[in-house]
Amino acid sequence: MKKIAPSILSADFSKLAAEVAEVEQAGADYLHIDVMDGHFVPNVTFGPNVIQSLRPCTRLPLDVHLMMTNPENYIEAFAKAGADIISVHAETCPHLHRVLQLIHTSGARAGVVLNPATPVSALEYVMDSTDLILIMTVNPGFGGQTFIPGMIDKIRQTRDLIANQSRPIEIEVDGGINGETAKSCADAGADVFVAGSFIFGKKDRAQAVQSLRSALS
């Protein structure tokens, strides 16, 4: 079953708990939370305190996407705040394998994120410590950007790479996801679909989640 992960980056922050409740009731599977440090990416968003405040508001697994340099310094804080999945960018981690192990020791599932320009080969020697692979389908930093079509082939390559792994590894896509791009990514082998502006940019968030679900079914 394909999973939908609304990204709160495009939500109305003045009523975040209500926004989250609406997408949860509409059948979302994960809640995607974009952490940006103004250094790795040119934007600043949330820290662990926002995750801690959201934790009691929802039963959805909190899928935390760290767009920050030196993420290893904050893994424990995010895990303690309630993150269920913590994903780090391969580009920010010279010691990627160690960081993934640290995520596991902190009690969360570990994800690796690849920027559009980063090849799938970056994943080759960390598969034993990876639970989720996040393929960026836009350059990270902002919501509302246009999907990069060349990423479809990258999803296929990632699917091939994980084909002979004994552990389950999910492929997530993030950026410019709508009904049409989600369907193309699903056909290429993606499992989890992050959508920010497609869901929170609509007046009726529940209807947006449902339309994404029907595009995927």
Ligand SMILES: O=C(CO)[C@@H](O)[C@H](O)COP(=O)(O)O
């Ligand atoms: O990580 C990011 C952006 O860097 C995302 O998770 C965005 O929140 C996706 O937004 P849309 O492209 O769906 O509007």
Ligand SMILES: [Fe+2]
């Ligand atoms: Fe994200």
